[in-house]
Amino acid sequence: MSDLSGMGHLHEAGDGRREAHDEHKADDGHQVGDGREVGDTDGTGGPAARSADAPWKRLSPRMLFVHPVQELGKTAPALIVALVAGSGSGHRHIYALGAGVLTVVLALLRWYTTTYRVSPELVELRKGLLRRQISSVPLDRVRAVDLTAHVAHRVLGLTRLTVGTGHAAESEEDELKLDALTRDEAVLLREQLLGAAEAADAPAEPARSPESARAAVGSSDPIGPIGSVAPADPPLARMRPGWLRFSPFSYSGFVVLVVLVCVLMEAGLDVRHLGPVDSVVSGLGGGHGPGPVIEAVLAVLVLGTLLNVSQSVMKHWNFTLHRRRGGNLETTHGLLTTRAITLEERRVHGVEIGASLPVRLLGGAHCFAIATGVRGPQHNAMLVPPGPRDEVVRAAGAVLRAPDALTGPLVPHGAAALRRRYVRTLWPCALAVLVLGALWWDGDVPLLAWLASALLLPAGALLARDRYRSLGHTLSGRYLVIGHGEGAGARRRVALAREGIIGWNVRRSLFQRRAGVLTLTATTAAGRKGYAMQDIGAEEAVRLAEEAVAGLMAPFLVGGTGEAAEAAEVAGAGEAAATGESKESGEGSPRARPAEPVAER
Template sequence: MTTTPGDIGEPRRRLHPLSPLLHGAKSIAVVVAALSWNTLQEVGLGRFALVVTVLALGVVVLSVVNWLTTGYHVVGRELRISDGLLWRRNRAIPLERLQAVELRRPLLAQLTGLAELRLEVVGGHKTEAPLAYLTVRDAAALRERLLALAGRTTGTAQPDAGPRVAPPTLEQPLVRVSNRDLVTSQLLTPQAFFLPVGVAFVVIQFVVEAEWTFIGIASTFTAMAGVLLHPARRILQDWDFRLARDPGGRLVVRFGLLETRSQVVPPHRVQSIGLTWPLLWRAQKWLHLRLDIAGYAGEHGSDSKQSDRLLPVGDFGTARALVWDVLPGVDLTTLATSPPPARARWLHPFALRYMGVGLTPEVFVSRWGLLTREMTLVPYARLQSVRVVQGPVQRLLGLATVHADTAGGRSGEARDRDLAEAWALAEQLAVRARHARRPAPPPVASVPPLTPVTWQRPHRP
């Protein structure tokens, strides 16, 4: 690797000295939770406390060693992180692959004035560089510095004397979600809506059978807690949701109660926008928006991927303004779509009228859903690939599904289209994607309109 001036001019920096205590506190809580109540009864309070103390000291020592061997510094347009004692690991993260930077503050970090910095890069299946923990001031300054370096597309990297404190910026507020609407929206979910019915059923069973066992009562409360866990978690995560735009044109998203998050997303990193109208929200004329960002990863099988919140809950007017701000020129009121052919009713006997696709000058539009209605907007410049897929039943009906894939993990889908139309649509998406990626794109009117083509079955020898 070629040595740059940044290798010499910038020394490696350590995390905050309180980082071992915060990491150790989390590990100790896990250890104590793993020791069951039966263990306390068997060994007694004194031995139990001794075991916990020894384990806590071991965890703290390991955390301190990990802190001493962990460091980071910026070299040119790379963030380099080194850690490990026996097995030394060095990572170099190219900042041109940077998609988003999130400043996260768990409860213990809020109490100690610290923050965790997370970097999301293209193709990442997990957070590439979690720096835990820094002071809020240092984390904010490092975030601004990394985003500034990631925005450079030309020129050579210059030597940097170190992290600079970011000057105060005046952000332009876009939207702030009412906590009252947030709580109400989570009460209008199937889990919360049918909870009283389930509780009433259990109480009636107890009254009729006249048996109030401890196991029955505990099972009832456990089931109630499990049902309410998802809405409660969403409320805590999306509490005090605010969306703004900084002077550089980047989106700034802040949300959270017990754990606050602040994320900065460059607009050109947005891969697609999704709109969802849940069944129980439609009486209030509410919907929510998601924002797909390439490389942003969450834990598999969990609801931790919260970076995609663009609007947790809001009305159509607010959603329309946000979509126009993120994707200039896209107006939700003018998005026309065409339904699949009538023979697709064999596959969707009830939901066919709610399915459709459309090509606007800016985005590819697809919608579907009967009870929960969804719509996806994919800018042509973000298309990575276009696929035409046919299942066995689709082949019998002469139908196919077109997938417009992006780097964000989700894709727009034109479900169950006529086979000739599917191939024509795939060709149009490829053409428009090439035009959208040109440095000086021609007017959209120059792109040929979608016209049916004759599809011929390939000859098989």
């Protein structure tokens, strides 16, 4: 397992000896290989000694009903092998019984060998039988405590608690998970961990006591099955059933259909010989007319839509966005599997609002957080699912504490950007028309198909115009706002905190140099790691970069910030980058590293 920015890991061999898996630096206060925390030089009176006073606790015994089911899923291949081996010798029942008993024993051992404890300094998890593993997280490094309850957990009144440190975990094994506690225990422990972290960041505000947290848990709990402390403020966003009208416009349901077809074909079932599919193939060949083809297309659309709506209901049902008392953001959602996810607000460096063309036509959008410490650019970072655009923008403005950041007009990128949109969109359309015209001349396609292809030209022109209208940038308070279009009518608008910008990247292709424009990318440690302003003029790029983060690009310009033409010449050589020092906490302003003289290029 890898280091999780504050999570220490120890492994203990079967003879009781401990081996350090990750040895942390002394100035971080992390646990080291001998079991003592750095700073406890004498082994008494330090944080490690106070941690040793805390008792070890076991997970809820109700997990004895859940672990066997989980172990059956993990050992399914072995059980199948046992059944196949037993069928040949006539001892199938004996093999199946032995495999079932082994699964139950493994589940019992998993519960018996897993303990945890919470001290004033650390939260620790100890598990394993032959290979003991101890994971620890300092309380002042706790940045998120997420609650998850699957169907089996909800039936038994259990909740899985996951502790995050704000560092991007590479896998689920890099997270400290308590699977599982009772609902009340998970809620109280969550309040204790987050309260300790908030107290470390703001000593003037005392952490909430367990008694006050326990009093806050009641039947009015908005999370329902998980059970969480009700925030004092009204929700920033709450999903309503009417939002489901935006869910059919996703490709995930159709991907499931394709995967299902592939699975059936791998199982030896040739779907091409099924009745409906055979009718479609015959219709395409002109055997039965266009009727079966139309019916098949409608059937695929209906099935894909139903799958998309079902997935949205299962994942986003009762989606709620809150700002907790300590300032952290919290989302709760799910129908069968419910989740409560906490996102530390100081790690949120902006928001991203996007919408595909069908969702845009219905007046919808969705919102993601641009945050550090998430696995992937969008993992655990959704702030608002697809919903009405006005409500999504309002919620995003509330998250930014800047209601007007995403509603103001953008600075357009000029005539050169518009020409490039028309050229890049229309030349494939014109090529398609020419190819179909040549095929019609040879008699391979009917005249109607060639004439219909001419509609691609006005459609491409409308698409190019739409992409240009979505293109632009502006500075709104402490945020850099970037807009651009992508794909077939999709739009994105990003509000990125200026203090979160750690560098600039300038790129110019051959055609961009001829048009006098460039692509300016604001690099950051959060989200997609870089947000580009496409086809912006050289002078405007320099002005914007200096106004957004003063002094970051200046060392990379020839003759100072005022000579934009010189900056364009530097960028025209291929690529120019200005990189500052990244600070995850967002404190301080980035500083540019010294640049080599341009004359030496």
